[in-house]
Amino acid sequence: MSSHPDPSPPPQPTPTQTTTKAYTYTRLGPYRSTLLLTPSHPLAPFPHEPTFRMSFTAREDRTNRSFLALLASMIGCLVASFPRSARLHLKAQQHGMHMYPKAITLIDRCRTVALEARGPLFYSRDEITVYDAATSYFLGLAAAYTVQWKMCRRFTAESMAFIRELCYHKPRDMGSSMFGVTYRGPSFNHVEDQLGKRIFWCMFVGLRSMYQLGTHQSDIVLPPPTPSEPYPEFPVEVDDQYILPHQILGQPEGVVSLLTGFNQGIKIYMTMNGLVSVELSYGISTLAFHDQKAMLDEALQAVKQMMDGLPRELTIDLNAGPGNTQSHALANLLPAQQPPSIYDDNSGLPFCSLPYQSMQAPQQSANDFRHAPSSHPERRRLLQYEIQKANIYASQLATRSYNVERYLNLRDAHREHARPHPPQPSQPPFQNGDADNKTLPADQTDPIDAIMTSERELIVQHLLTVLMSISQRSMEPNGASLINKIRQVASTLVNDAPERKGPVAVKAQESLSKFVEILMRLERIPPGGGGGEGGGQVVGQGEDEEVELRSWADLREHQVRFLQGGGFMGYT
Structure with missing residues (x-):
């Protein structure tokens, strides 16, 4: 053929x-x-x-x-x-x-x-x-x-x-079963x-x-x-x-x-079933504050437990020290002898089409495993693991962030409702307010609140680690879905109210803002610059390719600069 x-x-x-x-x-x-x-x-x-x-x-x-x-x-x-x-x-x-x-x-x-x-x-x-x-x-x-x-x-x-x-x-x-028939x-x-x-x-x-x-x-x-x-x-x-x-x-x-990595992604989103069930039935807002936060905490713990027991091939060490995570990431991002092509992240796994491969040096052509699966099944499999790994960790981060942000919005709304307001002329002072006020000190020492606050700091750290650990080669097969998930988490952390941000989030503000800006550019460039009902950015023929290439180059450059500056360990 x-x-x-x-x-x-x-x-x-x-x-x-x-x-x-x-x-x-x-x-x-x-x-x-x-x-x-x-x-x-x-x-x-x-x-x-x-x-x-x-x-x-x-x-x-x-x-x-x-x-x-x-x-x-x-x-x-x-x-x-x-x-x-x-x-x-x-x-x-x-x-x-x-x-x-x-x-x-x-x-x-x-x-x-x-x-x-x-x-x-x-x-x-x-x-x-x-x-x-x-x-x-x-x-x-x-x-x-x-x-x-x-x-x-x-x-x-x-x-x-x-x-x-x-x-x-x-x-x-x-x-x-009513009629004794099974399809x-x-x-x-x-x-x-x-x-x-x-x-x-x-x-x-x-x-x-x-x-x-x-x-x-x-x-x-x-x-x-x-x-x-x-x-x-x-x-x-x-x-x-x-x-x-x-x-x-x-x-x-x-x-x-x-299918192990495929099923892992399913298990992550299965942890949402409790929340979705309540929302489809009568809405989570109909529950008492205590029940709502307990449900969100349960969902958060469930999605974190889903990462236990992952095989080594699908694991990113989110808690590794700077000598491990950052040196490994830099090895993948920095060129060894010459700048890599846009389809090669210097890991020995070039990702290019067959005609493009034929124009490369013989040693590079020999390494292209996409079109010789029987000759290099282990290399092809490694790339597939990397693609799944990027999807698994982006999905887990997005789900954790979703639970934490819902809790913080719920907590802030509850505190605003419980805060004493100036009495109306026709009402006695603080009518029905004393009981609500009593919840404020309890909220501030609530173990669930402490868990959610510390989890937000962990999400910042883990997001930066994941951003440093996945290459363009692994991002692209995930399509707009992966970019959208990562951008959504990063944007939430960047654009949130200052009082919600912990020390790591505050110090990482500049780096996260830069990542968000690049990811938003990539997210708004449909293939070929075609627009749609969603209002995608439309650019001229040829220009869309140049914009996209510059955006990918900017993302890679920012990854390298961030790691050379000490990575997230420089913020702790």
Whole structure:
């Protein structure tokens, strides 16, 4: 399978080859080779890699409309996650930049191809497959990364509807016990069963993440599990090559599955279920102050405990001394002999597209493991761990910060309500106020308040440690989601009232402010500069790439300067 497009157009289809016509019309050839990495994406581990590779090699995109739709949606999502890699790849093709002058052009084209491949009668089909749900999920994710929120909600809701129709939103043995019937559907297939679970949990994580950021998707409601409506089991922590249609083999001893890190992200957001349940039922504000703060404290302790027992491959030592954390981070950020390329953080794991790789020195080309997975599986796996690690710690920090900030807002509102006010002329002095005033000294010595205050200082320290420990290579596959989470936590710490900030937060104000400014620039640059319903920054052709490259360079430079200045240890 060649990675370069054939200079001549594909052969014209016969009247019966409708999907061949669809492929001819797509002209996606210049970017097909990059799909080698997509099916094993550590944050969205579907479709099933061995099955996908067989279909991909057999060119089922010429004969199978569903596979063509899935393929197009995957390319679009991949380009939305790695827009600069897409630009380099297309620039190396003879007509690449003419066909797709900007990344957003290719993303829009992929969506059009996927919908045309589905055909006008798609929604009248009796049977929907798990691959249709995956296609809708990728279309929704690409829309989210390109700031097209209406389309994101539309495709995400569609994917959830397909998952519910296929009954992957609950345990497999859940059925209509009233009538003595259990839903089985077609003959059981372990591959499809695991894919259905993975898609459901991907949407769960996305919806809970948006809930934290204040983007409550009222049209996509996912209530917490109950005894009568439980969630499905977590995906089995076994890599794709050991999952067969008729059985699931064991994961080799000593090899951490990619599903271990995937499930860890799920467990972090599962700690929100208590709060979400109350909010969906009657609202947390209806509870007494004592019950509200107890619930938030319980949620905070739960998310912190979720990090216990993580395998070494997925662990960042948040409490390591400056001699360990900072020296390791500097080794990854500082150039050894020459400045690294924008796709290489000097860790020996270059991340570049195939045409770009061919222009590098032979020793660099030999290290590119993306396009030779059988030759360098351990290096490829290491990159996947790093991507998952960045997502795990950003998610945990965002969840901790969400709980702490909710508590502090609640506490301040309670204190304001309890503070004595000048009596109204028609009221006796401090009517109903004495009882409330008695809570003020208690609040100031409240152990929960002390825990939350100290936790905020820890969040500042841990945020700076995480920012120093994850490279651009690990940030980009997480897409806008990771940047948004980190920016949200940092912005909250920077923009908060001065009386809430502890010594570390005050001293780290300047560094955090700089990180926020850079991350906001990155967050507002959609792939190719395309705008959307969310009001993304729109810049001219070519200018968007320059702005993005400068922003990434600024982030890297600030990381290095911060570490050379002693890191967060200089603030304690």
